[in-house]
Amino acid sequence: MATSVSARDGGPPSPDAPPSRPRPARSEDAARRRGRLHRWDVKAAPYLFVSPFFLTFAAFGLFPLLYTGWLSLNRVELGGDPQWKGLENYTDLATSEFFWNALLNTFTIGVISTVPQLMMALGLAQLLNTKLRGRGFFRVAVLAPYATSIAAATLVFAQLFNTDYGLINSALGWAGLGPVDWESSKWPAQIAISVIVIWRWTGYNALIYLAAMQAVPHDLYEAAALDGATRWRQFVSVTIPSIRPTILFTIVVSTIGSTQLFGEPMLYGGSLGISGGSGNQYQTLSLLMYEKGWVTGALGQASAIAWVMLLLLLLLGAGRVLVARARARRTKLEG
Amino acid sequence: MRTKTRPSSAGRPLHAGPLTYVLLGVATLVSLFPLYWNVVAASHSGKRVVTAPAPLLPGPKLLDNLSYAWNQVDMGEALINTTIVASLVAVSTVLFATLAGFAFAKLPFKGRSMLLALVVATMTIPPQLSVIPLYQIVTDLGWVDQLQSVVLPSLVAAFGVFFMRQFLVEALPVELVEAARVDGAHSLRIVWHVVFPVARPAMAVLGMLVFVQAWNDFFWPFIALTPEGSPTLQVALAGLGAGNHTVDHAVVLTGALLSTVPLLLVFAFLGKHIVGGITAGAVKN
Numbered sequence: 001m002a003t004s005v006s007a008r009d010g011g012p013p014s015p016d017a018p019p020s021r022p023r024p025a026r027s028e029d030a031a032r033r034r035g036r037l038h039r040w041d042v043k044a045a046p047y048l049f050v051s052p053f054f055l056t057f058a059a060f061g062l063f064p065l066l067y068t069g070w071l072s073l074n075r076v077e078l079g080g081d082p083q084w085k086g087l088e089n090y091t092d093l094a095t096s097e098f099f100w101n102a103l104l105n106t107f108t109i110g111v112i113s114t115v116p117q118l119m120m121a122l123g124l125a126q127l128l129n130t131k132l133r134g135r136g137f138f139r140v141a142v143l144a145p146y147a148t149s150i151a152a153a154t155l156v157f158a159q160l161f162n163t164d165y166g167l168i169n170s171a172l173g174w175a176g177l178g179p180v181d182w183e184s185s186k187w188p189a190q191i192a193i194s195v196i197v198i199w200r201w202t203g204y205n206a207l208i209y210l211a212a213m214q215a216v217p218h219d220l221y222e223a224a225a226l227d228g229a230t231r232w233r234q235f236v237s238v239t240i241p242s243i244r245p246t247i248l249f250t251i252v253v254s255t256i257g258s259t260q261l262f263g264e265p266m267l268y269g270g271s272l273g274i275s276g277g278s279g280n281q282y283q284t285l286s287l288l289m290y291e292k293g294w295v296t297g298a299l300g301q302a303s304a305i306a307w308v309m310l311l312l313l314l315l316l317g318a319g320r321v322l323v324a325r326a327r328a329r330r331t332k333l334e335g
Numbered sequence: 336m337r338t339k340t341r342p343s344s345a346g347r348p349l350h351a352g353p354l355t356y357v358l359l360g361v362a363t364l365v366s367l368f369p370l371y372w373n374v375v376a377a378s379h380s381g382k383r384v385v386t387a388p389a390p391l392l393p394g395p396k397l398l399d400n401l402s403y404a405w406n407q408v409d410m411g412e413a414l415i416n417t418t419i420v421a422s423l424v425a426v427s428t429v430l431f432a433t434l435a436g437f438a439f440a441k442l443p444f445k446g447r448s449m450l451l452a453l454v455v456a457t458m459t460i461p462p463q464l465s466v467i468p469l470y471q472i473v474t475d476l477g478w479v480d481q482l483q484s485v486v487l488p489s490l491v492a493a494f495g496v497f498f499m500r501q502f503l504v505e506a507l508p509v510e511l512v513e514a515a516r517v518d519g520a521h522s523l524r525i526v527w528h529v530v531f532p533v534a535r536p537a538m539a540v541l542g543m544l545v546f547v548q549a550w551n552d553f554f555w556p557f558i559a560l561t562p563e564g565s566p567t568l569q570v571a572l573a574g575l576g577a578g579n580h581t582v583d584h585a586v587v588l589t590g591a592l593l594s595t596v597p598l599l600l601v602f603a604f605l606g607k608h609i610v611g612g613i614t615a616g617a618v619k620n
Contacts, residue, residue, distance in 0.1 A: 045522030046444035049434040060488035064465030130351035140606035147598040149551035151572040152591035165387035211614030263553040
């Protein structure tokens with residue numbers, strides 16, 4: 001390695017080097033060339049190093065993103081040529097009850113999976129942030145669901161939630177409660193799907209919170225304790241404000257994740273998965289997009305749904321920026 | 336990266352009381368029970384799994400189900416495909432992300448902060464937005480059911496670039512890079528002799544995280560590959576689970592178990608490092 005590199009560093013004399021120069025000037029020339037090479041290397045290397053990311057993104061991210069936008073303005077069948085339709089795909093969505101149903105389902109499943117998940121993760125992190133025997137074991141144990149794929153987790157939970165023979169209804173029976181229809185009733189089905197999401201991600205988020213909690217200076221707790229604050233009070237008034245940026249980070253990541261929910265509802269429903277259950281009661285935007293594109297074959301409409309998802313994320317992002325700005329202004333006024 | 340900036344008085348935790356252990360015990364139980372039950376279900380006949388109440392203890396059919404899943408449904412081939420895909424994606428992501436992360440962390444160049452912001456912004460773009468044209472491209476190239484259709488779009492990811500940059504900003508003294516330059520080393524040589532040795536722990540962690548993610552990836556592989564062609568484990572599982580009502584659920588869950596066990600083994604042996612990696616990747620404000 002080293003020899004080949006240094007050989008290239010010195011470089012063989014390039015053919016366009018003036019041959020008539022006297023000898024001492026040659027080494028000077030080589031030095032200048034080396035300097036030029038060096039300068040070129042310093043200038044170009046950073047771009048070379050970041051280029052694989054941007055090339056991959058351009059080919060498999062940006063170009064498809066824009067092309068999807070263009071397709072959304074056309075009528076496109078699988079394998080056919082696009083036909084210009086203007087905004088018709090979008091106006092069709094606006095009047096489609098399937099679209100509004102999917103949008104609402106994405107929102108409700110997003111809320112009932114994200115909110116309990118992050119709150120439980122906070123509590124779990126607080127528990128793990130103590131002097132603890134076997135903390136390594138507990139950490140790996142709560143992270144184990146993260147190692148399970150969406151497909152595997154969903155197939156297991158679909159059995160546990162089965163209305164007729166699933167263990168969850170059996171347990172409810174042993175507790176003296178009636179069985180719940182976890183498949184065809186809207187809210188139970190949405191809750192079951194949320195449970196899969198919560199199960200897979202709570203431990204992961206708890207570890208992120210734990211790392212943030214460990215960076216909170218202990219003096220703050222000592223001061224709070226001197227002021228007579230209980231452990232709960234310390235959690236609310238010291239821990240939470242101190243790790244606010246991390247909480248915000250997990251909210252953003254989970255929100256993005258929940259707008260894309262696809263595998264859980266699809267596999268949870270078995271043969272009814274793509275339509276999100278017998279009455280579309282848990283069809284998400286991603287599922288509707290897949291159904292439009294790959295079952296109905298209407299790729300233009302599917303593209304319009306994809307772009308609506310992008311618009312939703314942009315709206316959420318804009319909302320976040322506004323909130324942050326308002327808060328900054330408030331603290332400025334107070335300070 | 337994690338411990339260096341922590342004030343000396345930070346992180347002195349309270350002692351755990353009995354209630355803490357009880358609650359953590361419950362959390363552990365909830366985390367592990369579905370995995371345990373997956374083993375139970377994979378060791379019974381399909382009929383027993385769907386008889387109320389579902390079994391709670393392991394049965395005698397594990398080997399039968401395994402051999403059926405291996406020979407009749409070809410989970411073995413899916414396992415190999417998944418290993419190939421996840422390994423290629425992990426290796427290329429680690430390599431390219433380290434190069435890009437190094438450039439963003441330590442090399443001055445025009446447009447650096449703008450390009451870095453762009454990298455971070457791309458993390459929020461959902462895969463749904465590119466799937467339709469990607470599918471058309473893959474179809475036109477005749478790549479449906481070919482593993483490269485899953486590998487190529489994942490050669491490098493924004494998360495990896497950002498992760499390596501965060502690590503190298505603190506872990507790599509800029510003097511080391513400058514000294515190597517003064518000695519006449521060119522950039523690739525600096526990467527090989529200075530950056531890679533410093534970055535090795537972060538590269539290992541990133542490699543594991545990306546491997547797990549690629550192993551479990553579902554949405555795009557489900558579109559680009561078919562259960563009948565050369566599926567990854569997740570696609571094969573979707574094919575098993577989404578079928579009609581004559582599905583043998585014990586076999587489906589045996590497949591699920593086969594797809595989970597390799598990663599669980601990785602976690603059992605490298606759990607500490609993965610825990611460290613997840614927390615290191617996320618908590619940098």
